[in-house]
Amino acid sequence: MHRILTFLILFVSIQGFAQKKPVDHSVYDTWESVGSKQISSNGVWTSFEILQQEGDAKLNLVNLTNNTKIIVSRASRAQFTSDSKFAAFSIKPWYSDIRNAKIKKVKADDQTKDSLGITNLTTNQTTKISRVKTFKIPEEGGSIIAYLMEKPLDSAKKSAPASNQAPRQNDSADDLLFADDVTAGPKNEGTDLIFKNLTTGVAKTIKYVVDYDFNKNGSQLIYTVSGPKKDSKAPVGVFIYNTVTGTTKQLVNKRGNFKGFTFDESGDYLVFLGETDAEKKEIKDFRVYYNGLSLDSAQVLVDNDFPGIPKNWSISGDARLSFSKDAKRLFFGLAPTKTPKDTTIVDFEVAKLDIWGYKDETLQTQQLVNLARDSRKSYLATMDILSIDPTVVPLADLKVPNVSIINEGLSQYALGSSVDLEDQIASQWTGSGLSNYYLVNINTGSKKKIIEKLSGNASASPSGKFISYFDDRNGNWYTYEIATGKTTQLNAGLNISFANETNDVPDNANSYGIAGWLKDDKAVLINDRYDVWQFSPDGKQAPINITNGLGRNTKFTFRIKRFDFTERFIDPKADLYFDAVNNINKDAGLYFKSLNSKKDPVMVIMSANKYLGFVKAKDANRYVYDKSNYAVSLEIYTTTDFKTEVKLASTNPQQNQYIWGKAELVKWTTPKGYESEGILYKPENFDPTKKYPMLVYFYEKVSQDLHGYIPPAPTPSRLNISYFVSNGYLVFTPDISYEIGYPGKSAEEFINSGVEYLKKNSWVDGSKIGIQGQSWGGYQVAHLITRTNMYAAAWAGAPVANMTSAYGGIRWDSGLNRQFQYEKTQSRIGATLWEKRDLYIENSPLFFLDKVNTPLAIMANDADGAVPWYQGIELFTGLRRLGKPVWMLNYNNEAHNLVQRQNRKDIQIREQQFFDHYLKGAKAPVWMTSGVPASQKGKTWGFELTDDKP
Template sequence: MNKLIALIACSLVTGYTFAQQKRPLDVKACTSWNRIDNPKLSPTGRYVTYKIVPTERGYSDSDKIPTILYDSKTGKKCLELRDVDNFKYFNQDRQLSYTQTDSTGKTLTYILNLPSGKKTLWQHRESLAPIKGSPVSAALVKTAEDKAKNIKSHDNLIIRNLKTKDSVCIENIVRYDIFNEGRSIVFMQDRDAQRQIMYGAVAGPYKVMLKGEKKAMPTYFNFDQNTLTGRFDINDSLYCRFSLKHNSIDTVLCVDEIPVPENMKIARISLTRNPNYVMLEIGDKANFGKKRKKETRTKDDSFELELWTWDEKEVPTLQSASTYQRAAYDKYIYNRKTRRLVKIAPVEGNMLMPYRELGDVNYLIYTDETPYLKQKEWREKIPFDVYAVDIHTGQSRLIGKEYREQPKWSPTGRWVMMYDSHKRNWNKFDANSGAVSNVSADIPYPVYDETHDKPAPAPSYGIAGWTADGKYVMVRDAYDWWKIALDGSKKTVCMTRGNGRSSQVSYRILYSNMDKEVFGADEKVYVLGVHHKDMSQSICQIDMKGNVRTLMHGDYMYNIKAFSENHKYCLWVRQNVSTFPDLCHSTANFTNIKRVTDANPQQKEYVWGSVKIVEWKNYEGKQNRGLLYLPEGYDSKQTYPVIVQFYETHTEEKNHYIMPLLSSAMANATYAMSNGYIVFMPDIHFTIGSPGQSTYDAVVSGVDWLVGQGIAHKGKIGLQGHSWSGYQTTYLVTKTDIFDCAQIGAPITDMVTGYLGIRNGSGLPRYFMYEDTQSRMGATLWNAKEQYRAMSPIINADKIHTPLLIFHNDNDEAVAYEQGRALYLAMRRLQRPAWMVNYKGEGHFVMKPAAQKDWTIRMMQFFDYYLKGTKEPRWMKEGIHLRDRGYDQKYDLVK
């Protein structure tokens, strides 16, 4: 079978002229590519670990792939470790630990000295648990009970300095935290009937923080290494804070002091950083500790009935008997100064608390989605109302209706930023006065996504960040950042000075392990610059004065894997249509760049291609853009077959590396280019209520433009779409005969039954896709009957004259199999050329490698026959009858 596949794959490239030293990609080549798994940068930034894994191996099947250790100082791979796991750097990257399982199944731990690679076996009875940044390991060892010696079961803490070989054992330990780079410790320890909290240097001597009988002592403590403060509670009754710096303990709260209403009980207590306030959840005593009565009912197994009720909370496909629901109660705040307990939110309210601290404010906010819960079947996101509540009186009022984006507190807990998706502006809520005001009115450009073309309200461009003093917030427009003074004392200014808009560059958050939302006065924020003209990208830094410094710019897409903990070095990748995203190491300013990996050196053996952005005027009279992929050595005087494929918009993906893989749905653009095809991907911007017509206006106008430019030629133009674009492709072939063949995957062919369907995977009714999101009808079926009919291509199947290859699997979890099958049946009844493939048991995509090979071959043979004029494969000529299924795949061409 493999030999036959290889022979057929080679036959796909017949007649294609290519450079003598290179060859076109084939099916076998598509299984030879590698990916990079688990790239990690060491804390100091010197070392990189990663795995080179064949793409055919699953992500859970890469355990046997060796881990490679790269030393940036030498610029070389220094170690290759097989069958290892649990990497941990310690001692300022001088050492590395890992585990390895031997032939008997025993897991062993090793220490590597770096960069020498000298390996030693960890032979101590406790686990190796290095303390970050130090040569110290600390781990617990359990001592079993020994009744003969009157020893109870307990834990001992073993602390070892791997550099000096010194060790310390602290017996009967309950809880501990080691800090100060392994030099200091705070711990809880039992001694007979006594318990104590102690602290000091790891090797001692230790100071006593608290001591007493076990039953009157805490069972745990939390500790903040930065502030050297901690907290604990005793029997959920007495809440305390302690400070190692001042060797002090302060009582924050005694539960007995809270005036809980009669017949009510405290369910949960949350301490805030502000010692004056305590958050509580309180409920009726009668609802606590209730046990569900054991059922004595007898089940009737003679049949099973599923009853669908019109007004129940969820349809049966969403119901689950095992759904876990955390008990909820009314929310209260207790003011320790005034000793007042105030209800601030009902049980259904979701309190939104400041994420850093709760200031001395008069108001808090909560959200309530109760009025909209049933709408989850026809809304992408469940809306919610926003309420402000006076924490002194408990009086609440509505301040935002049907919001879609969660409000965000300022760092100091004084202000809340709220995006109103209906009015499309940013509001500010003052937690002191309770006032709400529009703070984006002075920004002369939209703060919402102007390209949003779905029925749901347009989302905001987002908040870029806050100043640490809480005085300013940075709001984004399509290009720049705007600095808003929250107290209104200063005029709103364009922080990036309009540089983004004037140069058509969008400054976006650059996601990495250094993500921040709160910026200090001297902060330099890493951002990604997206250059809209050519879709190149840059990595920039913006300081708090608005200066923009470009660190790197190129015709690539960039992605940061990690910055080192000392912020001196960076691990990152760049990619474009011909550049695989290999790992690169550099300084944090992107100087001294070193390429770490060369995962796919075989690429240079194959014919490749290039991509460019093209632009034309569509049938609506608007400028339209798209991507044009051209074979390597493209000659404008030659005639090439063209595959048109699309989804929504593609130009932002211009510099995406399309790895040559077997197809799970649509044709791989790199594979197609390598085999002599032009691939055209037009952008589509939709008009609500007429998604099919929007597709026609963009796609067919683009194809006309290609023909007019001499790039595409009638008789050699194919069309392809899958899922949402499967619908669009079906619509197009009912409206035009410009395409010589079309491959349609997992399509919705009837908007009416599509709207009334249920997604098999999630169990969710599909209303939301039509009323709120991708299908873009923006109305119910009954409010837009004619539009649904007009946008349903199955009704006009009699107008299809284009040969079709339909792909739909019977276990599709997203689109009902019957939708694609209906298109095949229509074509069969109309006696028009059509083939349908169903990889039985597969879902929305083909996932089994063998099936992917088969689909890649059949799909490209279909395009080759209609667009290149090759001979017809036997499966298209003869079909595959049940008796031949699995025995004769009929790849060979008719003689």
């Protein structure tokens, strides 16, 4: 009987697998993920987006008390009103309509525009308003909204009303569009702004609005109007509408460019930037405008002639404005006055060149990349608004360009920093400069240097009593007490490292970061590798390990989970949740502890999953989050205590139609005795009596992703793991640790030994193993095939082939020279080319290409901003010269990692065909056997399979 039962179970299992099919390249577009989540302040409603890779999203509105669910197609960017009575969201046009418009090259103004959706959470009724550009809901304003319309369609082109159109699949009656004040002005002259009280239904239409915003409590709506030029009587300027009294006040009655509307904490005072210069004037003169309850109009608070503004400096139109917490002080930006273009220069008669000088602080390439950003750079300044004799106090300048306010502007000081000028040129090979930090007096602008040549970062405590910083060079945490000028080493006498214990690059190890500050700066919480410590910032009390060393003892990593990042402090009496990760088996979850308790943290949840995307209700203990693992696509849950959870939604039910896989943690010992680990992905219908081809994907360390869900997707660079597993491959992803100076040998040590360990299993076909890597992984692929013939095929994306030429190259995205990568960071040589010439050659695959016997496919794109694409060319032309089987894909105008989806889809097919041929014996495609000549570019893609050999 037992044998019969076993047979029946096995038969049913086999039949279940037989009904499933392998993933193919057609599944990508509709595969789902979870977008942004929101939760109403009272914790009754949540919203979350279910996105498709390429298609129409669905917004889910779920009542967490009675499980009522409202689904709105194509909706996103949901917001709840502060009273939790309404939800508003944008509704995009159908993806197919957008696609068809692009195909037909329809002008942008004539394309279908977004709509606004508003759901009444009491009646569950949804209203939709067509052609809405933007909408805003005040943070604390109850059930009010403002939305800005698109300009109206030309009546001659206007399509039939939505009510006459045939409904699409999944449309409901709620999808009909209301003709709701859809009027606006001509091009570039603003459009209708609708203010609406959603409870009463009363609406106000304001014409020709360009920009708008609410204050925090929604009592004031600020907007700027640009009436049509042909109508001299039309209102222009800046207005403020009192949403409580219904009255409107004109603040500025001139046409101009007004922006940066900023209210103080109470919402009673307002500042903004504005200029009213002639439209053709190249350099605009911005002013800071100010308005309060007692003022009938906005006053020019600061202009470029104001006392204190340095000569040849002016107000920046690109800076952010802010009040101090008490609204007594204003912070704004200054910048060197720009020089107008010399219109007398004849363009075709002057030379165009870049001059590189060895004394330049930064390379010309960096200067050119940063030119637009630097032209908008502003330097912080301040003024006392209530002063009888106000003056502008510049806080930042060219020598100390970075200044940030302390304690919300209530402190007497600001914190300034600058890269040490003597060290600026050296950042070409160090990767980052040493920084000097200053206390900047906000009343006088005077600067006092408090930290000199710091390798690391400094920041002010929330109450402004201390400056905290970590020095990478010695691995210590320090505080500087502003009142006394005293510096204290916090971790003195502790034998615990607060620097990255696994650092394996030839540079100083970074810290594990600050977890937060207790109220009134009484203590600072700092992470080590596993635990969280509490330090007295003045050093007068002994440090406390608030997780009691449980992390280090169990090899768990604990991190305080912050649900509200607007909170400046951690309450010393707070009940804390900790993110917890088991570093042994990679399980994850939450632990709980009261901060003032001496007990160990207590486990709340722990499982073989990843927990992501937590959101919490502002006024209730209600949480929403995602959970998933490799086998289970993202699921959305809600809970009040994490002890019991309710599933709200699942994604990708179609996954059950396809052969999926399972992820296992693999551990082995390398030849030099290092303990290592990685992930082995097996098909769910894995049969240990069969032999499987295996693909090996690597970068640096990946085992922490054991429980990560990997959707089948056309990826920008990495291996499409779920696709290959579903199609009968094993996929192995090993961790790699590095020995300084020997990155290539380190890859051999860890990757090859992991593969050899798995080859001991009878179900691994040792003759059919391929490797794939991108960028740093691509380099390691290129290196490995010069050292071993154990791989049947290899794929290298954006690889470095020649460290001697790459060393002096440029990262074109940033303009940075690449020397720092070899001396200090990922490439891990740890010396200059001239100091360790032999190591640069030893680690350069180019010099050993004659040893290669593995077929290689290379991706090297001509717009790669990280690895110069000539590195791929060097690798390709070298192997081609030696008669080795090699191909190179150059996706035109593409980046280091593919951006355009059509290119991502293309490379998935080619990668599958390449590995199927060498690891499964499949026929080779035309692009591998005879290639695609330039004359056929864009006409044929060479995917057809042939009987020819590559």
